[in-house]
Amino acid sequence: MSIIKVENLYKVFGKEPNRAIEMVNEGHKKDEIMAKTGTTIGINNVSFEVEAGESFVVMGLSGSGKSTLIRCLNRLIEPTLGSISIHDKDITKMDKNELSELRKESVSMVFQNFAIFPHYTVLENASYGLKVMGVAKEEREQKALESLEAVGLKGWENYYPSKLSGGMQQRVGLARALATDPDILLMDEAFSALDPLIRKDMQTELLELQDKLQKTIIFITHDLDEALRLGDRIALMKDGEIVQIGTPEEIMMSPATEYVEKFVEDVDRSRVLTAEMIMKKSSTVIHYPKDGPRVALHRMKENDISSIFAVDKQNRLIGIVMAEDALTAIESNETSLDSIIQKDIPTALPDTPLKEMFALMTGKNVPLAVVDEDSKFKGIVVRGTVMAKLAEGGNAND
Amino acid sequence: MIDFFIPLEDWINIGFEKVTYYLSPFLRAASNFLEIIIGGFEDLLLWPPEIVIMIVVALLVWILASYRLAIFAFVGLLLTFGLDIWEPTMATVALALSGTAVSLLVGVPLGIFASQSNVVERILRPILDFMQTLPSFVYLIPAVMFFGMGKVSALVAIMIFAMPPAVRLTTLGIREVSGEMVEAARAFGSGRWQTLKDVQLPLAIPTIMAGVNQCIMMALAMTVIASMIGGGGLGNVVLRSMQTLNIGMGAVGGLGIVILAILLDRLTETISKKVKKD
Ligand SMILES: Nc1ncnc2c1ncn2[C@@H]1O[C@H](COP(=O)(O)OP(=O)(O)O)[C@@H](O)[C@H]1O
Numbered sequence: 001m002s003i004i005k006v007e008n009l010y011k012v013f014g015k016e017p018n019r020a021i022e023m024v025n026e027g028h029k030k031d032e033i034m035a036k037t038g039t040t041i042g043i044n045n046v047s048f049e050v051e052a053g054e055s056f057v058v059m060g061l062s063g064s065g066k067s068t069l070i071r072c073l074n075r076l077i078e079p080t081l082g083s084i085s086i087h088d089k090d091i092t093k094m095d096k097n098e099l100s101e102l103r104k105e106s107v108s109m110v111f112q113n114f115a116i117f118p119h120y121t122v123l124e125n126a127s128y129g130l131k132v133m134g135v136a137k138e139e140r141e142q143k144a145l146e147s148l149e150a151v152g153l154k155g156w157e158n159y160y161p162s163k164l165s166g167g168m169q170q171r172v173g174l175a176r177a178l179a180t181d182p183d184i185l186l187m188d189e190a191f192s193a194l195d196p197l198i199r200k201d202m203q204t205e206l207l208e209l210q211d212k213l214q215k216t217i218i219f220i221t222h223d224l225d226e227a228l229r230l231g232d233r234i235a236l237m238k239d240g241e242i243v244q245i246g247t248p249e250e251i252m253m254s255p256a257t258e259y260v261e262k263f264v265e266d267v268d269r270s271r272v273l274t275a276e277m278i279m280k281k282s283s284t285v286i287h288y289p290k291d292g293p294r295v296a297l298h299r300m301k302e303n304d305i306s307s308i309f310a311v312d313k314q315n316r317l318i319g320i321v322m323a324e325d326a327l328t329a330i331e332s333n334e335t336s337l338d339s340i341i342q343k344d345i346p347t348a349l350p351d352t353p354l355k356e357m358f359a360l361m362t363g364k365n366v367p368l369a370v371v372d373e374d375s376k377f378k379g380i381v382v383r384g385t386v387m388a389k390l391a392e393g394g395n396a397n398d
Numbered sequence: 399m400i401d402f403f404i405p406l407e408d409w410i411n412i413g414f415e416k417v418t419y420y421l422s423p424f425l426r427a428a429s430n431f432l433e434i435i436i437g438g439f440e441d442l443l444l445w446p447p448e449i450v451i452m453i454v455v456a457l458l459v460w461i462l463a464s465y466r467l468a469i470f471a472f473v474g475l476l477l478t479f480g481l482d483i484w485e486p487t488m489a490t491v492a493l494a495l496s497g498t499a500v501s502l503l504v505g506v507p508l509g510i511f512a513s514q515s516n517v518v519e520r521i522l523r524p525i526l527d528f529m530q531t532l533p534s535f536v537y538l539i540p541a542v543m544f545f546g547m548g549k550v551s552a553l554v555a556i557m558i559f560a561m562p563p564a565v566r567l568t569t570l571g572i573r574e575v576s577g578e579m580v581e582a583a584r585a586f587g588s589g590r591w592q593t594l595k596d597v598q599l600p601l602a603i604p605t606i607m608a609g610v611n612q613c614i615m616m617a618l619a620m621t622v623i624a625s626m627i628g629g630g631g632l633g634n635v636v637l638r639s640m641q642t643l644n645i646g647m648g649a650v651g652g653l654g655i656v657i658l659a660i661l662l663d664r665l666t667e668t669i670s671k672k673v674k675k676d
């Protein structure tokens with residue numbers, strides 16, 4: 001079920017928003033409208049839905065409207081036209097009190113520059129949302145302590161933020177957002193101000209937290225690596241429009257426009273990583289034609305895998321056998337692998353780059369075999385490794 | 399010769415009479431209120447034995463600022479006692495402090511109001527600019543007209559004169575709080591008032607304190623001029639010295655004012671710095 005539903009959303013900064021919307025619908029460009037009417041198109045006819053528990057990443061260059069979009073979701077910025085439903089209620093029609101309730105109860109936010117209150121202690125910061133809700137002091141401090149603990153800041157409650165590093169300050173920001181136990185977390189470039197190592201740690205921690213808490217997260221970033229790593233789905237924005245929405249794989253595989261392609265090309269750094277560097281060398285194989293389906297199944301069970309590669313005596317790759325097929329063969333009392341072995345499978349060379357491996361694997365549920373020029377079996381690469389490395393940016397020295 | 403005469407003087411006098419007539423209940427209430435404030439301050443400073451005041455002031459300064467300034471305060475006050483200007487000095491302190499208090503009482507809320515509304519700020523700004531360009535004597539006129547001669551009208555003149563920095567710096571302090579801070583408060587459901595109370599005002603305090611400092615210094619400067627309409631205190635000592643060409647007396651009065659000016663300036667400055675650090 002979708003928890004957020006945005007339909008035909010527009011935001012125009014400046015006077016005469018209606019005229020600007022008319023012009024944009026007639027196909028005029030953002031710059032042209034700016035020149036003619038003096039208004040800026042922040043959001044241009046954006047529609048999307050987000051499922052409960054989903055991590056939805058919005059990506060785009062600076063000025064593409066990401067911050068504007070995320071601020072429309074809690075109406076820190078008033079949308080000009082269109083509707084936004086959260087829990088099936090149109091928030092664009094909410095009055096002040098309803099809106100305040102929404103912000104207190106269901107939607108909280110983490111900011112790019114942390115926006116931690118310098119005159120409050122870490123604990124007071126973390127309990128701020130609860131204070132606004134009118135929760136009694138003892139109870140709110142109890143809850144704030146729990147959420148500080150969840151982000152790894154136990155013991156820092158009584159410090160002032162100025163004593164904390166950037167990464168720790170953003171943990172306070174995260175704790176503050178989590179303390180009210182909202183359904184939806186809005187994170188506007190929450191990790192962009194952090195240095196790369198800390199940033200990666202924070203991503204890991206967010207993923208771990210998300211595993212436990214199952215919040216719906218809208219995460220803004222201008223960084224593809226971060227998007228790939230955090231997003232269940234990614235929306236790409238340009239000039240206020242969403243140009244593509246899809247899973248990380250879809251975006252990488254079939255960039256909808258040149259703009260997306262440019263973004264995706266950024267990950268060409270992943271060329272640095274090759275199959276040889278990420279493959280598992282010590283993987284179990286069966287021998288063809290010596291072994292039959294029973295041996296194959298036995299090996300798979302032993303190693304807790306669902307498919308296995310077959311090689312000949314010279315260790316040349318012959319094909320792959322799936323567990324289900326082996327099972328069927330056993331039931332029909334076959335003793336050879338001939339009827340079930342799949343020989344036409346994609347393979348990678350030791351120096352095949354990461355991105356190509358990704359392409360080879362798409363849509364297939366089996367690991368990729370790595371072979372040398374003489375078809376000699378070298379090892380396997382599993383899908384998870386490829387995705388993880390892609391998300392990390394694919395640098396060889398990681 | 400052309401016969402050309404504008405009876406502006408009469409118009410204003412008549413108009414003024416009418417205005418004061420209709421305003422008289424309000425003016426009387428305001429006058430009573432101001433009298434209570436200034437009287438309260440004077441009693442507080444003049445009723446206890448001098449040495450008690452000196453010690454208490456020195457201790458307060460020590461707590462609020464530093465021991466060095468506390469020593470200065472004690473010696474300075476002792477000096478005024480020795481120069482036999484204790485009473486006018488205390489009267490001046492009472493006048494300057496009550497002027498500051500009333501200025502802040504009106505100026506800070508006005509500044510907050512202007513920070514919340516662009517319209518209000520756009521109306522207030524030229525008025526404040528105008529007020530600051532006027533020579534300080536001009537403030538004496540409406541004060542005397544509405545409240546006659548005496549301490550109350552001195553207080554009113556001081557209040558009008560010293561208020562602009564309080565308004566201005568309050569507005570500035572609130573407006574310069576970063577947008578992201580305000581957004582953060584609002585994103586958690588804070589309304590306007592709560593955002594102001596929780597975030598904007600606390601973060602604006604260093605700037606507001608700078609306004610308080612300016613306000614005190616201007617109030618003190620104005621006490622001297624306000625002696626012309628019955629403000630009393632050290633200003634009166636200086637005024638009398640000029641009328642009687644008594645240079646020595648003028649110097650003594652001037653010295654008292656300088657001591658107060660240094661003490662009040664350093665004190666508020668140190669407090670501002672301490673606030674900023676926290
Ligand atoms: N308050 C505003 N007034 C006018 N234009 C704005 C305002 N906020 C954002 N914009 C414009 O809207 C566009 C999108 O901005 P923003 O949402 O901040 O982009 P991003 O977060 O993707 O960098 C930009 O062209 C920006 O200049």
Ligand SMILES: [Mg+2]
Nearest residue numbers: 066067068189
């Ligand atoms: Mg932004």
